[in-house]
Amino acid sequence: MVLSAIFKEVLLLSLMGSILALGILVIKAIFRQRLSAKFHYYIWILLVLRLILPIDIQSHISFLNFIPIEQKELDPHFIAEQYVPNIIPNSTITTGNEPSIEDNNALADTGIISAIFTYDIAAMLWIIGVSSILLYILCVNIMMMVKLKKCSVCEKEDLIGILEVGKSKLKINSKIKIIYSNSSKSPAVYGMIRPKILIPEELIDKLTPEEFRFVLSHELNHIKNKDLVVNTLLMIVKAIYWFNPLIWYSLNQVKQDCEVACDASVINTLKTEEVKKYGQTIINMLRLFSEKKSTTGTLGYASKDNKRRIIMITQFKKSSAICAVLALSLTIMVGCSSTIKPGSSDVSPNGNSDTTSSTPSVEETSQDEATQSNTTQGNISQESQSNTTQGNISQESQSNTTQDKTNKASVSKNNTAAISSNGDTQRKLLSSVMQLAKQGKIINSDFPVKTTIIDDVEKKLGTPDKVDWVPNAKGNYAVFSKDNVVFGFNKGSQIFEARSFDKKLNELSLSMVKEVFGTPAYDVKSNGEEIIGYVANSEFNILLVFPEPSKSNPDPVMDHYSVLYPKGTVNNMSNDPGRQW
Structure with missing residues (x-):
């Protein structure tokens, strides 16, 4: 609004x-x-x-x-x-199903109501x-x-x-x-x-x-x-x-x-x-x-x-x-x-801050050293010009040129290696995200969607910090802050969505994700966020959430992502097709 x-x-x-x-x-x-x-x-x-x-x-x-x-x-x-x-x-x-009594009690929770209406009401006042x-x-x-x-x-x-x-x-x-x-x-x-x-x-x-x-x-x-x-x-x-x-x-x-x-x-x-x-x-x-x-x-x-x-x-x-x-x-x-x-932190959107920021200084230093070396040798060449032959001068010039090319090639190789190494790290993380998604899992959780119920999670992680009924998302959501995870589950306690807030995700930029995963099957911008989605396999989808790109932040890093089991949100009693993304 x-x-x-x-x-x-x-x-x-x-x-x-x-x-x-x-x-x-x-x-x-x-x-x-x-x-x-x-x-x-x-x-x-x-x-x-x-x-x-x-x-x-x-x-x-x-x-x-x-x-x-x-x-x-x-x-x-x-x-x-x-x-x-x-x-x-x-x-x-499209919501065609009515929540149960338990759902209505959850919906009445002041936390959810205040989250939806606080700013709108305050703005109206x-x-x-x-x-x-x-x-x-x-x-x-x-x-x-x-x-x-x-x-x-x-x-x-x-x-x-x-x-x-x-x-x-x-x-x-x-x-x-x-x-x-x-x-x-x-x-x-x-x-x-x-x-x-x-x-x-x-x-x-x-x-x-x-x-x-x-x-x-x-x-x-x-x-x-x-x-x-x-x-x-x-x-x-x-x-x-x-x-x-x-x-x-x-x-x-x-x-x-x-x-x-x-x-x-x-x-x-x-x-x-x-x-x-x-x-x-x-x-x-x-x-x-x-x-x-x-x-x-x-x-x-x-x-x-x-x-x-x-x-x-x-x-x-x-x-x-x-x-x-x-x-x-x-x-x-x-x-x-x-x-x-x-x-923002010194880390660039691609996580390459250290490499990128240090590269110019290394290159400039190497070039300065090469320049100083060439200048010194050039002076020596001028001082000894009267006592040396033109052939010696030519050999010295060739030596200087070779040394300069060697320095530049060395610096370029180091820079390329550093950038390549960082990019490989991101690609490996994205590969792991996709491989686990095909199993219905997120990177910092051992609980796959579809085959896990919320009771199994609570037995291992303890009581969630908060559980809320979210009508638009088709279920209840349990928050486990210490573990950086959120699980969405339906009336039968089946987990249909697992969400990860792992800090490693901050290394993944929007451009890198699209480069590795390709054009997303789902891409929307809502409430200052860009949400892109990919099909992991016939059962599971991936949703990745980024801050919406802007002039000051054209390539934002990932905030969080989730693995969704769409069939777990279907309500056959009311012919509700459930969520697709």
Whole structure:
């Protein structure tokens, strides 16, 4: 389901964004007053980019590499619920038989139900939450626009004059109106395309012209810095990540830092004696409007975080360049760590990593030695040219050429031998897989399908870690994690499928399997996997499962494979033909 895939990507970005958010909060706390207000604000850009850009970098230094991959592969819930149902696409299955009472009890197991429905349900809940929040924001803004149409425009010449002087000082050319609005309890700016400065009408007679200049200068700086665009983006990101309280907290911090950064921009344009008056204006605003009432989509002058703003004003100073560079470097390091995904091992898809990676260095070394040898001999030849005959020079040249060819031939032979040896190992393993499949067996099990019942397996391997009824696969599946095997059995306890998760299978690439076994009789791509099948003989089939090839991994290695006895899935009572693959 596309929605589930999108939700999984959002969860991954949420995890990585949380790591970066924690890193930024720690870095900001460490440096505090050593960084400028604008730096405290702009550093959040990294978090916003992390949350909206699905950047994936493959690397071995990722913290995600500390998550043990093998535990996931051997986890009984993961094997039984993730891999087994995927082997047969739902569209190719026809189920005409009703499970028995025991089967119904197994089907009621919460593990199976959660495996099938967890992501779909979670994705639906997530999209409902996102839609609800965005709808709320849209409704609030529509109501706000309707209210503003009914509000009167300020026509006082002294206020308009102050506004025009402020616009000229900040080089703002867009048309900006001052609107009398009681929707907000403090001056605010609203509108990305046609910005308006909202001022409560009751405030007109309570502030001096100088205080109005400070207020308008603050709102004009918001407009110049495009803070409303950032604020809108933050609301959308908060809607997407509504389930993550850390992201919400961090994005609220961004809005607070925006106000402080705007104050810093205003202070930079003021004279020294005016800075204290600017802080006093904020205090007066708090005194006049002690009850805060904000409107979604606006950026206001007075807020509950004014204590921090006043501290910044009284202690205003430029940040240290060294601290700024250090803080930015640490933030980028944390950001890169949260962006990096765990890379694959050094083993190449064909298992030839050691040979392949070492080959260029051996060849280059040999060529370098040959070149040095030729150069040395050439120099000797030049020094002795006056005392030797042309025939000697010719013999020496022939000797050098012969030596160079010998070196290259030796290196080429070693490389070919190494690659051939590795390929022979893979072919022998595949040959063993096919030979055992003709007997109904997998490589790491002595229990053949068709002739073995699940009780025989339990007597030797013990109680399975998990047993689940899988309707699409036509039977129950027992997981034996320690032995890296899974067995599928029917109502009569007959084993019809044996599945191997042996680690040796990771040496077999998709291209090598197709080269040795030929064109598969069955080849489908489902849920990020490519499943290919071959007929071992008249009774047994082989199914081999690989990650689906991609640009970054065009030739994936085998994840697991199974030997299937199709007739063991037939239900004669309901004319169900059973599985073919």
